[in-house]
Amino acid sequence: MTKKIVYIAAGLLALNACKIENDIPYPIVEGNIESFAVEGQCAAPDGSGNQAVISTSNRTVTLYVDDTVDLTKLRITQFTVSSEATIQVDSSVCVDYSKFPTAGFETLDNTADTRVNFTNPVKFTLQTYQDYQWTVNVTQIIERNIDVTGQISSVIDTENRIAIIYVSTDTDLSNIQVNTMNLGGASGTVTPDPTTVHDFSSAQQFLVSQGWEDTAKEWTVYVYHSEGSTSTASIFPRTTSATISGNIQSGQTPVISYKETSASNWTELxxxxxxxxxxxxxxxxxxxxxxxxxxxxxxxNGSTVTSESFTTAPATPLTNGGFEDWWSETTGSGRTLWHPGVQGENTYWTTGNEGATIIANSNSVPETEIVYSGTRAACLQTKWLTMKLAAGNLFTGDFQTDGTHGILTLGREFSAFPSTLRMHLKYTTSTISRTPTERDDWDYMKGQNDTCHVYIALTTEKIELRTRRYDIFNKRASSVIAYGEYQSGVDVSGSERNGYAQIDVPLEYYRTNVTPQYLIIVCSSSKYGNLFVGGESSTMYLDEMELIYE
Structure with missing residues (x-):
């Protein structure tokens, strides 16, 4: 009877749709850039890697290139996009617009010309049933540096092609020893060889070319005496460490000491x-x-030139890391919806349970029997819920439903520098049996073992992931300061109480001179559960999760 009603309703809707002319709704197929690479691509200045940072939420690509390539005609070597998307680019930025590909590519076709002027951000339009505009930002890193014996500081004016070097007052300007003078960058050339030029009692001229240039330009170099300070210092404190950096006269070595403010004895590095x-x-x-x-x-040289104080960041503990606090409610559909935390308070942790309880009870719930410590643990189980696969999940942030999909806003305010995420875990895997019906390119995963996944990230902004567009967390995004993860595609048990195993997840810091603003921890019984991929009975227990500061 139910099926008959559904078929009748579907038929009425179809007949009604026939009355509407020129109003056929096109499917929403987002046009996304999946990979992007260019010649001369290099690591970012903060050391976060040489891969392009792709933001699907902002539709931007950010990458860096070295000083061997010409930014005005930079060749794209890889440009993959969503399977149904075509590429459009402004003809004015192309060297040969007629030869620029309209489809994505992993390797460059010999007949194509993908050289583009990236001196300014370049916009690409990906066309599916709709248009999606992306912006690609390329920054060239040209490391120009000068080192002269007795040097205090230097100024390099690239626009006017002038370099000014300041040396100590006891330095003979007619007998200067140049150790390094890379005015054209690491790959450029300087003529004559600066290390052979010593008399700077008057300005000297050099011919400088950059790595990609065939012709050289004239630079003028001045050397002056300086009456200013010969040393500066600054400090960036973290929780258990701090970095001191500064400038010093070339040829000298600083002696650094430190102590607790209340202590009497100093420790010398x-x-x-x-x-x-x-x-x-x-x-x-x-x-x-x-x-x-x-x-x-x-x-x-035995004299103190800088003396300052600083305070380290606190060793902030993880809120409700023992998963002792939970509360439940009954939804409008009569389902039981569980929330980690205390009712009436702002919760630190959340789950995608709200989406699952539209058609079933929560699959991320408190566990009272299989616990490591205390009276409760977290039980995350992957289940098939009639329409979609739902992975057991737990994360720091907020969740809202988007039809049968979800929007995850990851991150809680946090400004400390932990070294490790420690947790107690027990996991039973199962065979992957479910993938999205609309994504047959993921069918190859069926039959493989499901994988549990826990990751931690320190970021400068919250991160939004939408399951509707199959978003995956990008650990190399520009906002990520540190990252660590644990995953297992086999059963996990240990010798701790109730078979738990202690797992330590060290954080890799991409940048050590930036203070975090948010802490992200995501736990899932199926690694690709947000893509609706997993096994129907994979189960992960978590207890006593904490942040370690070493």
Whole structure:
């Protein structure tokens, strides 16, 4: 009877649709850039890797290139897009617009010409049933540096092609020793060889070419005496460590000492802990205590030139890391909806249970029997819920439903620097039996073992993931400061209580000079559960999760 009603309703809708002319709704197929690469691509200045950072939420691609390529005619070597998307680009930025591909490619066709002027951001339009505009930002890294014996500082004016070097007052301007003068970058050339030129009592001219240039341009170099300070210092404190950096006269080595403010004795860093490069130096102080006041000083030739204080970031504990607090409610559909946290308070953790309880009870719930410590643990189970696969999940952030899909906003305010995420885990895998019916390119995963997944990230902004567009967290996004993950495609058990295993997940810091704004932790009984891929009975238990500061 139910099926008959559905068929009749569908027929009436179809007949009614026939009355409407020129109003055929096109399916929503998002046009996304999946990979992007160019010649000369290199690592970002913050050391976060040489892969392009692709943001599907902002529709931007960000990457860096070295000084061997010409930014005005930079060749794209890889450009893959959603399977149904075609590519449109502004003809004015192309070297040969007629030969620019309209379809994505993994390797470059010999007949294609993908050279583009990237001196400014370039916009690409991906066309499906709708148009999606993307912006590609390319930044060229040209490391120009100067090191002269006795140097205090230098100014490099690329627009006017002038370099000014300041040296100590006791330096003979007619007998200058140039150690390095890369005015054209690491791949450029300078003529004559600057190390053979010594008399700078008057300005000297050099011919400078960059790595991709065939012709050289004239630069003028001045050397002056300086009456200013010969040393500067600044410090960036974290929770258990701090980085001191500054400028110093070339040829000198700073001596760095530190102590707790309340202590009487100073600790001197070994000379091997201090890195000096030309007129710059840096050093890491380790073994500090979170939330503690310290003093440091920098000495040159036995005289203290800098003495300052700093306070380390606190060792912030993880909220409800033992998963003891839960509360439940009955939804309008009569289902039981579980929430991690205390009712009436702002919850730190959340789940995608709200989406699952449209047609079934929660599949991310408190566990009272299989616990490691205390009275409760978290039980995350992957289930088939009539229409879609739902993975058991738990994350720091917020969730809202989007039809049968979900919108995850990842991140809770956080400004500390943990070294490790420690947790107690037990996992039973199952065979992957479900993939989205609309994505047959994922069918190859069927028959494989399902994989549990836990990851942690420190970021400068919240991250939004939408299951409707199959978003995956990008650990190399520009907002990610540190990242660590654990995954297993086999059963996991240990010798701890109730078969739990202690798992330590170290964080890799991509940048150590930026303070985090948000903490993201995501736990799932099926790694690709947000893509509706997994096994129907994969189960993960989590208990006593904590942040370690070492």
């Amino acid at each position: 070994s000379s091997s802990a201090v890195t000096v490069s030309g007129t710059s130096y840096s050093a890491d102080i380790t073994g500090l205590t979170g939330g503690t006041s310290y003093q440091y000083q920098v000495a040159i």
